[in-house]
Amino acid sequence: MADFTDERDLLVIGDKQIHGRLWLGSSMYPSPDVMAECFSAAQPGFITASLRRQTAREVSDNGHWYLLQKYLAETKTRLLPNTAGCHSAREAVQLAVMARELFNTRWIKLEVIGDEYSLQPHSLELVDAARELVKQGFYVLPYCTDDLVLCEALLHVGCPAVMPWAAPIGTGKGLLNPYQLTTLRQRLPEAVLVIDAGIGKPSQAMAAMELGFDAVLLNTAVAKASDPVTMARAFSQAVSGGRQAFLAGTMTERDLASPSTPVAGLPFWHQQSRGA
């Protein structure tokens, strides 16, 4: 795979360098081996995981976790545990503390769901949980909506980045509100902004990066592709291309056509029309 990494274009969150702008979930792959191949193809900056009640047998026989650990040990990819399934700040803080112990990391993808139907985050509980976890020394990366005031509040309590949704989790609908996402980028120029959730195609990830988002986190779009490994590679290239386009600076859109080829010096047709 072509390597578009630019050593001058580092992604730093908090005081840590993140070695990749595509971040992947670890769920729903056809097999542990396919999951590991996708990680190798995408070389993600973060891989997300979670924790749940398990029996002794489930703890012992955990192929996905075994391969995920192996991949993490061999690469610079970081693990990002989540608090998926939590509906209150109290639950999320409890689960985050357990995740820190289980995975031996201070990174946490903070999820507090407010609406079961859309999986929309609960904005008020989210800020409360973020404030407490930052106080406890976590690097809190909150999954949130694209609400500007909410993102500002999360940054204000000490989150080193915010992760607004593009569309509801698992829908693959892409950037439902580009205007709002553009506004976020313009109003929060110094913030690390990561699109989390709703991306279905590489072109959508690329569009997010062209808007100036710093990274994209997705899972279903790769895991549920007909060929997950090829799709992981496609997303990697799209994210890289989108980032380069943002850094290069896109042209200003115009309403009127303007010829690309110089008109001056064009032979024949001026004379022909005059002679007609």
Add this chain to the structure above:
Amino acid sequence: MSGILKINGIEQPLPEHANLKVLVLEDLGYPEKSRFVVAVNGALIPDTVWNRTHLKDGDFVDILGAITGG
């Protein structure tokens, strides 16, 4: 001693020894070297203090391991 525990949401008799370490590693058979964490009534109990943790009637014990996630 008699009583009930809820272990991962399922009611079980409180064992006579009432000791968290014995419960988890011996009674329930969790592998010592594997990764999992234990909470009692929602609070994380580090493995260094399992041996000193005594359970009582009505306690909730949650044993969590790593799973995939998005």
